Amino acid sequence: MTSSIATSGAETPSPTPAPAVASASVPVSPPATNGDVEHPESPARKSSLAPKPVLPAPARKHFVAEPVSDAATLGIAVGFFAISERLNSSGELRPQQPVATSRLSTIDRWAITQTIDPHAERLSSYGLYVATGWSLVHPFITAIETHSTQAFLVDAIIFAESLTITAALTNLAKIAVRRPRPRAYAEQARLNEQYGEGNAPDITGTDYALSFFSGHASITAAATATATYLAFERSGRGSLRPWLILLLGTATTVFTSYERVRAGAHFPTDVIAGALVGGGVGILVPHAHREETLKERPVWIGFDVPRGGGALATVSLSL
Numbered sequence: 001m002t003s004s005i006a007t008s009g010a011e012t013p014s015p016t017p018a019p020a021v022a023s024a025s026v027p028v029s030p031p032a033t034n035g036d037v038e039h040p041e042s043p044a045r046k047s048s049l050a051p052k053p054v055l056p057a058p059a060r061k062h063f064v065a066e067p068v069s070d071a072a073t074l075g076i077a078v079g080f081f082a083i084s085e086r087l088n089s090s091g092e093l094r095p096q097q098p099v100a101t102s103r104l105s106t107i108d109r110w111a112i113t114q115t116i117d118p119h120a121e122r123l124s125s126y127g128l129y130v131a132t133g134w135s136l137v138h139p140f141i142t143a144i145e146t147h148s149t150q151a152f153l154v155d156a157i158i159f160a161e162s163l164t165i166t167a168a169l170t171n172l173a174k175i176a177v178r179r180p181r182p183r184a185y186a187e188q189a190r191l192n193e194q195y196g197e198g199n200a201p202d203i204t205g206t207d208y209a210l211s212f213f214s215g216h217a218s219i220t221a222a223a224t225a226t227a228t229y230l231a232f233e234r235s236g237r238g239s240l241r242p243w244l245i246l247l248l249g250t251a252t253t254v255f256t257s258y259e260r261v262r263a264g265a266h267f268p269t270d271v272i273a274g275a276l277v278g279g280g281v282g283i284l285v286p287h288a289h290r291e292e293t294l295k296e297r298p299v300w301i302g303f304d305v306p307r308g309g310g311a312l313a314t315v316s317l318s319l
Contacts, residue, residue: 062291063230065157074157077164084171088206095209096178097202098185108267111182120263127256128216131223131249135159138227154289159226162285166222166278170215173277179212183264214266217257217274224249225282233286253279 087093101112138159143152184203191200228249231242257271266274 116264124259131220178209184208214274217271218278221278222282
């Protein structure tokens with residue numbers, strides 16, 4: 001594979017016509033290499049399909065923001081979240097009714113049979129506040145460390161997009177699925193006991209059907225994933241800081257998710273799905289804001305047959 005890389009900042013001299021060569025057997029030196037980095041046209045590159053790095057990895061990653069695309073992304077996410085939040089709080093949407101407990105997955109059944117913790121609702125909110133609070137503080141820390149207001153703005157935009165996109169996706173799922181919360185089962189059981197089986201009224205409150213998936217879990221995971229991604233990309237090799245952020249962020253997400261289940265607000269699968277969606281968005285958003293030169297780094301994909309024979313070939317990818 002041959003890659004062409006344009007460089008800026010230096011003028012390329014005009015090529016001088018080479019003198020005619022009578023013999024075709026004149027040896028030609030292979031292109032220069034840089035350490036263990038092989039030139040795309042080197043003999044080793046042409047004679048083997050094994051992946052070889054084309055360029056050395058940059059020592060430090062940089063992130064950028066683009067006014068048009070980022071403004072459009074934020075506008076769509078914030079607008080959809082605001083409208084969907086209004087729908088969810090208006091009572092316009094009727095909830096799905098609770099089903100027989102036996103139809104629930106095994107992991108979810110204990111959320112109904114448990115004794116609801118009256119303090120869990122407040123504790124889960126504390127976890128959410130910690131995560132969103134860190135999202136507000138992180139850009140200021142970046143600005144202090146880099147002495148750059150541009151770095152502050154880029155980090156602020158990245159966190160804003162991570163959280164708003166996650167919130168919009170969360171509300172979209174809630175409206176589409178309308179899964180009854182665990183406490184909806186308890187409320188329906190109370191109505192059945194009061195009015196008798198078959199005569200009890202159905203649950204009509206929209207909030208009872210906003211179980212899937214957990215917004216607390218998704219937002220906390222999104223903030224954690226974004227902070228962790230930025231910390232690992234910007235910290236030097238061997239730095240303890242990104243690992244601490246990963247550890248504390250994961251602990252906060254797990255704590256928040258557990259308390260949401262203990263509060264009777266969500267099933268275990270609700271918080272697991274929320275954490276997965278939030279974590280995925282929290283990684284993809286900063287990844288999409290990497291500096292353009294990093295996005296355009298050439299990629300070499302190939303395979304190699306083990307020496308000495310063998311039935312399996314190794315497939316690998318190298319930047």
